[in-house]
Amino acid sequence: MLTNQQINILAAVGFVIMWSSGFIGARLGTAEAGSLTVLMWRFIVAAAILSVWWLWKQRKRMSITIVLWQSFIGLLAQGGYLLGVFLSVENGVSAGTSNLITTLQPIVVAALAGPVLKQNTTIKEWIGLLIGILGVLLVVYDDLGTSAHVPIWAYALSVMAMVSLVTSTLLEKKFDFSAPLSDALPIQTIISALLFTVIALVSNQAAPPVSYDFWVAVLWVAVLSSIGGYGFYWLNLTLGSVTRVSSLLYLTPPVTMIWAFLMFGETIGFFTIMGMLLCFIGVWIISQKEMRQWKAKRCIEM
Template identity: 45%
Template sequence: MNVLLCAGFVLCWSSGFIGARLGAESAGAVTLLMWRFLPLAAVLVVLAATAARASWRGLTPRDVARQAVIGALSQSGYLFTVYWAIQLGVSSGTTALIDGTQPLVAGALAGPLLGQYVARGQWYGLALGVSGVAVVTAADATAGAGPPWWAYAVPFLGMLSLVAATFLEGRSRRAVPPAVSMTVHCATSAVLFTGLALAAGAATPPAAPSFWAAVGWLVVLSTLGGYGLYWLILRRSGVTRVNTLMFLMAPVTAVWGAMMFGEPFGPGTALGLVMGLAAVLLVHRGERVRPRAGRGAVGATPPATAAARTRSRRPRSASPSPTRS
């Protein structure tokens, strides 16, 4: 997998936690998320109706509806919990640390849900990565007074939402072009957050320049860069590879938060960074080992390829299973 592509993904995804902290200083989560997605969705819809019309050919309403559900999980549900947690007082680094447990959850579920099994060496890497997350979390929690205990469960719910979106995409039978999925995801988030903001009376944006700077930061780096690269790497390399990179988000965000906001960064955070890097190397090295039984490790076969292989085994006269829609 291209090193520059992975590095760009880590930086862009980590920027979302920093942007959430920037925006939290001038507006509530719903207001910030509404104005993050509303202008972007308008631009993408116009492009979809003009320059990108060819990307929509052959897609059915069911394909688009599926992408809307994926967008509601991967953007709306995930981002709302991240922003809410940060506004409750959970630091950007700690929020990223809690989200860093995603690879273990995804790796455990990949076998029964996608038929992509985790090799022994990859499990060692996943365990090391979770240990690194625990080390940095402990260091952050003991650095000073924090939010109420239940606030740490909020980003955990968001992590589960993103895992659900990842597997729903992995079980898709049709590969949707990135331009289409990005448009549908952003339009879905724009509708949901605009509705929430109007209902809460929080649709009016603040006049502070810092608010619009945070919006621009989030649109360019987090949405276009982070989510675009996430789905690209997911389709090219599989679930475990893209989710293993999540182990790097917590230490990178912790460094970023320490530089921009003075959040605590000590030996525990540095140790977690080293453990996260080692975890990524272990998992990627484990991908080179192919099981003899013919069941590839997670990430060795992209989800789209695995789905196509499943379909190729079915008789031509058989109708598609509704559970694989």
């Protein structure tokens, strides 16, 4: 039987791998079609898979309050976050710059965790957060500064994406309208599928290309990124503090670089390697608080 510590580690590793897969899937998909087309079919496929599974499990009825709440969380965490990132990059912001902006999320969450959730961030955790963001800066260094002549509102879209994920994270942790992950994730995914379908239809980007590679990419992001990435994100949120969970985002740029190296042969330079090390050190420092709490609890139980 797995211990709590082992479960936390497996959940963290699963989240980092699945979340980082989304950037690779987006690259595969947008090579075949526009970002809104990819997002629409990504969530339609993910919603179909989760709906079949949910019906098969024959879940109990949920209150309308919980359904509406989880729909709202889904619109923020999936709709607002992904729409902001994709449109920002599509309008000229480099992937590295957008990645750096959205990866400010752990610092914003840590700053708000005290007043919103009464979860104080320690000095060591702040040090870990700053080391982590420095690591991300080095990882995406080569891609920074390539967003020439980009309108300021395009950068604001990346900020909007980060704020959407921060807001959904804090709201889900603070208010008692949560549902089991097996119920919450299908609701969030279905509402996101409706959102992106409407946007794609209005913008005449709904028709998928006749391409085998496109559907491989859609299946990739639907299963790994939507179901796996968000599933592990909410799972980690139930297991630990928002600061620790958010800090795991620091590990996604390095892991994405490893994905890109293995799949596309992209080079990993000195700055990237140093950035990776700093990201891991930062997350390790942040995780020590909960490790000490877990050990203290074990000692009391023994």
